[in-house]
Amino acid sequence: SNTSDDFHNSILAELSIDGEWPFQVCCAPYFLLFSRALLSTLSEPTCPFKCWDENNVNAIAKLNDMKAFEITDDLRDFVAAAKCLSGVNLWSARAIVAHRRLIQTRRDDDDGEACPTLWNETAEMFSRCLSSFCEKTAGFEDENRNVHISASVELEWGLAQHHYRKLGRGKKSFNKALSINHLDVEVTGAEGKRTKDQKKAT
Numbered sequence: 001s002n003t004s005d006d007f008h009n010s011i012l013a014e015l016s017i018d019g020e021w022p023f024q025v026c027c028a029p030y031f032l033l034f035s036r037a038l039l040s041t042l043s044e045p046t047c048p049f050k051c052w053d054e055n056n057v058n059a060i061a062k063l064n065d066m067k068a069f070e071i072t073d074d075l076r077d078f079v080a081a082a083k084c085l086s087g088v089n090l091w092s093a094r095a096i097v098a099h100r101r102l103i104q105t106r107r108d109d110d111d112g113e114a115c116p117t118l119w120n121e122t123a124e125m126f127s128r129c130l131s132s133f134c135e136k137t138a139g140f141e142d143e144n145r146n147v148h149i150s151a152s153v154e155l156e157w158g159l160a161q162h163h164y165r166k167l168g169r170g171k172k173s174f175n176k177a178l179s180i181n182h183l184d185v186e187v188t189g190a191e192g193k194r195t196k197d198q199k200k201a202t
Contacts, residue, residue, distance in 0.1 A: 015099065018117050022102045029102070036099060039092035042082045043125065089132065090153065093125035097160050112165040119164055126157045134176075151180040 011029045015022045015036075022029065082088065096118055105114045133153045154177035158170030178185060191201045 015102065017099075017103065018115050020103045020105060020115060023104045026102060032095065032098060032102065035095045039088060039095050040121075042085060042088045043092040043128075086132070089125050089128040090156075093122060093129060093160070094156070096122045096125060097156075097163060101163055112167065115164070119166075122160055122164070126153075126160060129153045130157065134180075147180060151177045154180060 008029070011033055012022045012024065012026075014033055015029060100115055100118045100122070103115055103118070130153060134150045154173045158173030158177065161168065161170035161173065193199075193201050
């Protein structure tokens, strides 16, 4: 119906960023919009995700600028409570990466510079995750769980760089994840010609 189409398009318009539009054919984008609004507010109560759009405000400069807000007791309580949520930055980072993957950019045109607003937010969230879970112990009594979370954060940070097509495609982070888990990876295969037009065996 026209009403549902209008609602769908209005949600996609809210998710558009840096002049880039999300894929039109997607299921329930309102869940992504809701998660972005909720998680970004919990991870940075004074700077919800719309503020990262440089066309509105300079979000990076405002991250620590509490003077831009009226500091009430309720806001202080909310900020204090949000800081107790140890995994909120990681979940926020995951939502941002999902947001980026929904944005339609032609692969040939994507040189790693697309969606700079989302990249800045992604880098900030993962920087916090790396500081909390990788540069120091995650704080769980079970050491195996600490190792698992540290490796997972490095792996997801590598995947984020890969999806943004950044230099190295996250290889450095993938190697760190392997090192944390004490894993070695080898790629093996049989040499041969796979197609009739292939001239050299690979």
